[in-house]
Amino acid sequence: xxxxxxxxxxxxxxxxxxxxxxxxxxxxxxxxxxxxxxxxxxxxxxxxxxxxxxxxxxxxxxxxxxxxxxxxxxxxxxxxxxxxxxxxxxxxxxxxxxxxxxxxxxxxxxxxxxxxxxxxxxxxxxxxxxxxxxxxxxxxxxxxxxxxxxxxxxxxxxxxxxxxxxxxxxxxxxxxxxxxxxxxxxxxxxxxxxxxxxxxxxxxxxxxxxxxxxxxxxxxxxxxxxxxxxxxxxxxxxxxxxxxxxxxxxxxxxxxxxxxxxxxxxxxxxxxxxxxxxxxxxxxxxxxxxxxxxxxxxxxxxxxxxxxxxxxxxxxxxxxxxxxxxxxxxxxxxxxxxxxxxxxxxxxxxxxxxxxxxxxxxxxxxxxxxxxxxxxxxxxxxxxxxxxxxxxxxxxxxxxxxxxxxxxxxxxxxxxxxxxxxxxxxxxxxxxxxxxxxxxxxxxxxxxxxxxxxxxxxxxxxxxxxxxxxxxxxxxxxxxxxxxxxxxxx
Numbered sequence: 001x002x003x004x005x006x007x008x009x010x011x012x013x014x015x016x017x018x019x020x021x022x023x024x025x026x027x028x029x030x031x032x033x034x035x036x037x038x039x040x041x042x043x044x045x046x047x048x049x050x051x052x053x054x055x056x057x058x059x060x061x062x063x064x065x066x067x068x069x070x071x072x073x074x075x076x077x078x079x080x081x082x083x084x085x086x087x088x089x090x091x092x093x094x095x096x097x098x099x100x101x102x103x104x105x106x107x108x109x110x111x112x113x114x115x116x117x118x119x120x121x122x123x124x125x126x127x128x129x130x131x132x133x134x135x136x137x138x139x140x141x142x143x144x145x146x147x148x149x150x151x152x153x154x155x156x157x158x159x160x161x162x163x164x165x166x167x168x169x170x171x172x173x174x175x176x177x178x179x180x181x182x183x184x185x186x187x188x189x190x191x192x193x194x195x196x197x198x199x200x201x202x203x204x205x206x207x208x209x210x211x212x213x214x215x216x217x218x219x220x221x222x223x224x225x226x227x228x229x230x231x232x233x234x235x236x237x238x239x240x241x242x243x244x245x246x247x248x249x250x251x252x253x254x255x256x257x258x259x260x261x262x263x264x265x266x267x268x269x270x271x272x273x274x275x276x277x278x279x280x281x282x283x284x285x286x287x288x289x290x291x292x293x294x295x296x297x298x299x300x301x302x303x304x305x306x307x308x309x310x311x312x313x314x315x316x317x318x319x320x321x322x323x324x325x326x327x328x329x330x331x332x333x334x335x336x337x338x339x340x341x342x343x344x345x346x347x348x349x350x351x352x353x354x355x356x357x358x359x360x361x362x363x364x365x366x367x368x369x370x371x372x373x374x375x376x377x378x379x380x381x382x383x384x385x386x387x388x389x390x391x392x393x394x395x396x397x398x399x400x401x402x403x404x405x406x407x408x409x410x411x412x413x414x415x416x417x418x419x420x421x422x423x424x425x426x427x428x429x430x431x432x433x434x435x436x437x438x439x440x441x442x443x444x445x446x447x448x449x450x451x452x453x454x455x456x457x458x459x460x461x462x463x464x465x466x467x468x469x470x471x472x473x474x475x476x477x478x479x480x481x482x483x484x485x486x487x488x489x490x
Contacts (some may be wrong), residue, residue: 004030004061007156007293008048008145010136012068013038013180015047018290019057020275022298028276031057032285048143064293065147066156067136071126071308073111073154073196074098076231084113084121090311092127105130107315109306111155112192124193126152126306133312150309151296153177153289154184154196157269160292161243162191163299164273174242174264176220177289178254183216185223187231195227209250213257221261240264248284406430409485412460413437416453421446434463435483440476444468447479460485 002021009016019031033055037044051057074095079087083094092099092106099106111124133150140147157177162169169191177184180203187195199219203212228236242264246254255266271288296305366378370385409430417423423446427438441447447468454460466479 003298004058005294005297006051006057006061006063007290007295008051008063008065008140008147009153009156009290009293010044010066010068010139011037011179015044016285016287016290017051017055017057018287018294019061020291020294020298026276027274027295027298028278029272029281029287029291030278031055032281032287033057034285034287044139045143048140048145051145062149062297063145063147064149064151064296065136065140065145066151066153066289066293067133067139071109071128071152072100073198074123074125074127075195075197077123077125078116078120079123080120084110084123087123087125090315095125095127099127101129107133107308107311109308109311111152111196111306112194114192114194124196126155126196128308130312130315133308137309137312147309149296149307150312151293151306152196152308154186154198155193155306156289156292156296157184157245158186158188158193158292159295159299160271160288161245161269163292163295164270164275165243165267168241168243172237172240174224174240176242176244176246176258176266178216178244178246178250183219185220185227187227195231197223197227199223209253212250213254216254217257217261220258224262224264236262238263242266243269245269245286245288247286409435412457416450416457418446418450418453420449423447423450430485433485435485437481437483438479439481440471440478442476444477447477451481454483 002023004019004021006017006019014034014036016035017031017033018029021028021030033047033051035047036042037047052059077087077095079094086094087108088110090108092103092108095106095108096103106127107130108125108127111126113121113123116122136150137147154175154177158175161175168175168188171190173188175184175186175188177186178201181201183199183201185195185197185199186193201215201219203215224236224240228234240263242258242262244251244255244258244266246268251268255268258264259266269288271285271291272283275291277283362378363375366375366382369382373381375381410428413425413428418441421442423439423441425437425439427436429436429438441450447466451462451466455462461484462481463484464482466481468477468479470477
């Protein structure tokens, strides 16, 4: 499986990007993009968008970026173990008196740490402003780039040089990075960064190799002596190893000038020393920094690594009070249980009310149907009475084959009962084919509607008009209706 990673170097006057693929055969530089951004018409945002849209960079590859604002390094900060842990967690309060900004606005990362003879720890700490970091992240976001990590230039160069030149991680060595405006000097001991210094340079467009070399060597001669005395208390070795990263146009001359002025053994960093090169990739491209960024994701993870993005995210995220969160969750859980139990009681109360209503209805039906019997078990007694009536009706119907039984006639009356208004039967007399109904209803309209319904039933005929009359006391309409049940329709 091929793993890909993209490193983006956003400098003050340039933008460079490298895509590296890791395969079974090793690492390969697949894509390289390098453009100057000196002119006002040069848009870093458009360049970032063009990486995937026009240059063919993989959209799914993870992106590690380096922003143009150089971090401030505090070398050999002597701290105890708890303070070191605080710095590693992003707490800058111990550097409050040394920071040029308020500690709350500082984003801190520990680049390296080492045990000192006195039991304390010496740490190389990099810090930058949260505002500057936010500006850089906004630039990436506007360019449709989602970085997963933000590093410093010197740590990225350290990664690239250490990969392509493994001997740089043995003993003491210098890392020298020369770009358009800054000379970065780093001391490396057994692969660990001890000191990082960023020194401004005054290099104009019309500067020639001689003037650039003279300016760099003058600064280096002085700074190497100061750094060695402060760090080791001795003068620098005459044959000190130095690994130089510089623009290809001046790299060769600059290496010779530095070697002659300082006595160091200068090696030009080759970004392709142990790296395969894809088709069409120019070997002279100044990609060492961007390559180091891309390698960070593909190489085995180190115990100490710089990631300003992670520190910034942790710093800007709202702090969570675990006890408060647990209290809120517990309160919500208790409220949910209380509401659920309350709902159960409401449902139980409603069921009890419905049960009482059904029981009352059964009692009323029993008293109207069997007024002379004592109510013991209404449903069982009603079922027994229905079975008795069904048996009697069947026995009587056997004498008149084809005629309707009393239960069938009562069933017809029940099925065709008016849906609107009230209609009650006081007495129903069934004798053979004749049926007489004595009852009362709420109005003449209800009675007329029921008559029309009965006339539509096959085999049922109204023999005599009901001659209804209105009760003066109750206001209800009383009637007597004579019907002929006839025979079943076959």
